[in-house]
Amino acid sequence: STLLQSASRFLPPKGINKLSYGTAGFRADASVLQSTVFRIGILAALRSLQTGGAVIGLMITASHNKVSDNGVKVADPGGEMLTQDWEPFADSIANAPDSESLIQLINEFVKKENIPLDGAKAATVLLGRDTRPSGESLVEAAKHGISSVIGAVGNDMGVVTTPQLHWMVRAKNTDMKPSASELDYFDQASTSFRCLIDLIPKKSHQGIGKLIVDCANGVGGEKLQVLKEKLNWLDVEIRNSGKEGILNEQVGADYVQKEKVVPQGFGPHDVGIRCASLDGDADRLVYFTVISNGNNQIKLVDGDKILSLFALFIKDQLSIVTDDTNEYQPRVGVVQTAYANGASTKYLNQLGLQVIFTPTGVKYLHEKAHEYDIGIYFEANGHGTILFSGQFLCWLEDRKSTEKGMEKQNAAKRLWAVSKLINQAVGDALSGLLLVEAILQHMGWSVDKWNELYHDLPSRQLKVKVADRTAVVTTNAETIVEKPPGIQEAITALTVKYPQGRCFVRPSGTEDVVRVYAEANTQEAADELATCVAKLVD
Ligand code: 16G
Numbered sequence: 001s002t003l004l005q006s007a008s009r010f011l012p013p014k015g016i017n018k019l020s021y022g023t024a025g026f027r028a029d030a031s032v033l034q035s036t037v038f039r040i041g042i043l044a045a046l047r048s049l050q051t052g053g054a055v056i057g058l059m060i061t062a063s064h065n066k067v068s069d070n071g072v073k074v075a076d077p078g079g080e081m082l083t084q085d086w087e088p089f090a091d092s093i094a095n096a097p098d099s100e101s102l103i104q105l106i107n108e109f110v111k112k113e114n115i116p117l118d119g120a121k122a123a124t125v126l127l128g129r130d131t132r133p134s135g136e137s138l139v140e141a142a143k144h145g146i147s148s149v150i151g152a153v154g155n156d157m158g159v160v161t162t163p164q165l166h167w168m169v170r171a172k173n174t175d176m177k178p179s180a181s182e183l184d185y186f187d188q189a190s191t192s193f194r195c196l197i198d199l200i201p202k203k204s205h206q207g208i209g210k211l212i213v214d215c216a217n218g219v220g221g222e223k224l225q226v227l228k229e230k231l232n233w234l235d236v237e238i239r240n241s242g243k244e245g246i247l248n249e250q251v252g253a254d255y256v257q258k259e260k261v262v263p264q265g266f267g268p269h270d271v272g273i274r275c276a277s278l279d280g281d282a283d284r285l286v287y288f289t290v291i292s293n294g295n296n297q298i299k300l301v302d303g304d305k306i307l308s309l310f311a312l313f314i315k316d317q318l319s320i321v322t323d324d325t326n327e328y329q330p331r332v333g334v335v336q337t338a339y340a341n342g343a344s345t346k347y348l349n350q351l352g353l354q355v356i357f358t359p360t361g362v363k364y365l366h367e368k369a370h371e372y373d374i375g376i377y378f379e380a381n382g383h384g385t386i387l388f389s390g391q392f393l394c395w396l397e398d399r400k401s402t403e404k405g406m407e408k409q410n411a412a413k414r415l416w417a418v419s420k421l422i423n424q425a426v427g428d429a430l431s432g433l434l435l436v437e438a439i440l441q442h443m444g445w446s447v448d449k450w451n452e453l454y455h456d457l458p459s460r461q462l463k464v465k466v467a468d469r470t471a472v473v474t475t476n477a478e479t480i481v482e483k484p485p486g487i488q489e490a491i492t493a494l495t496v497k498y499p500q501g502r503c504f505v506r507p508s509g510t511e512d513v514v515r516v517y518a519e520a521n522t523q524e525a526a527d528e529l530a531t532c533v534a535k536l537v538d
């Protein structure tokens with residue numbers, strides 16, 4: 001069969017570690033990924049068949065990893081991450097040693113899932129890649145995998161951000177835009193952004209100065225340039241767009257958030273200016289300012305602060321549109337992980353919002369946020385978005401046109417524009433950046449004013465190399481250690497010694513390490529607590 005022929009051309013190299021789909025798809029050195037990507041091409045085509053011919057996404061990226069790495073992940077019909085039920089199948093086919101065992105696994109799975117392989121339905125897979133040099137040949141491998149499934153076609157979108165690919169998948173399947181393209185993405189983002197700006201009350205309309213964006217020398221640079229040309233009065237300077245240095249090397253959101261120093265190309269001349277960083281595939285966003293005489297230190301404005309800004313704005317606008325006489329009261333939920341700074345959670349609670357915790361990983365936060373009419377989620381590392389329920393959007397559409405009173409109607413229009421601007425499929429640094437900029441302009445706020453919403457508690461993250469990270473098992477959204485026995489009692493005993501102390505350990509989903517997070521009222525205390533707890537798991 002054609003599958004057997006092409007499968008034998010893509011065999012896994014001997015002697016590599018077992019691959020795992022993990023929190024965010026397969027990632028490894030690009031040189032070992034050909035067969036994995038070929039096989040995930042097959043998986044994506046099967047998923048399309050199983051979902052009645054819906055468009056499925058396949059993205060080649062390793063996000064903020066070094067340039068020699070690459071990876072692959074799959075987007076489901078709604079644009080969200082591949083359903084978790086299919087992850088074991090992804091793992092098993094990626095690790096099948098030869099074509100015969102691969103084909104056997106596929107046949108078993110097709111039978112079990114009742115996937116129609118008769119060619120009656122067409123399967124479509126949308127392909128995208130970031131700017132890594134290995135991307136092109138990996139996309140070719142994926143196409144071979146897709147076309148080895150009868151009736152399946154791959155549509156190559158070329159170099160796109162991860163969120164753009166997810167957006168297109170979603171738009172094609174659920175927004176009734178079968179022809180949705182990258183151009184539509186840019187149009188929708190720029191139109192809804194302009195709408196938010198036009199709705200700013202005249203009195204608070206004031207310049208907030210320019211923004212400088214570190215694009216991690218990745219795909220975000222060229223895409224932000226397109227948005228900048230569409231919004232020609234948007235005062236943004238693009239740095240690290242790809243020509244200045246190496247992808248993710250001392251640049252980008254992951255580096256800035258973890259190291260808390262300026263990225264390459266930034267320095268004392270930028271003191272006082274609002275700056276932002278994207279990661280390598282533009283699905284994470286953080287802001288920062290350069291500290292004067294600070295030896296390249298920064299003041300970080302992380303995902304928790306972006307979340308708080310969004311939550312505040314949404315809550316304000318919602319309170320204008322709704323009143324007690326409305327029989328329909330939209331439910332707002334805010335979703336965080338244990339990494340959220342304790343001060344942010346306290347702030348959100350004080351706003352009267354319900355805060356829920358999930359384990360680390362976008363798929364968990366996204367799923368939780370879906371349970372609300374407006375679900376806002378962010379990881380501290382800068383990945384997050386806002387989800388709106390269909391029921392809420394219907395209600396809002398009605399308010400937008402029938403509501404008497406200018407301000408009520410305007411608030412409804414603003415919320416509507418937010419739902420169009422923000423990427424409902426996945427966290428998106430570009431649309432997130434436009435929303436932050438629109439809200440700051442609306443409020444007439446400087447980045448410092450925004451940063452003053454609350455003061456972060458000092459925190460410390462450490463990682464401990466261990467022989468077997470799966471020995472650590474956690475519960476309660478990763479805040480409690482279940483196994484090995486005794487560890488949690490020891491962590492608690494240490495933590496209570498420090499005012500405002502909080503500490504947890506969890507096995508990483510992406511590296512062979514156990515991570516430690518500690519927070520306390522002083523930096524010294526947070527450092528000490530993290531160090532002591534790290535010794536417990538060593
Ligand atoms: C992945 C996740 C991210 C999570 C990180 C944690 C996605 C798209 N990305 O990058 O959400 O914060 O892993 O890494 O889900 P860790 O398990 O190594 O700490």
Ligand code: ZN
Pocket residue numbers: 063064279280281282283284
């Ligand atoms: Zn990323």
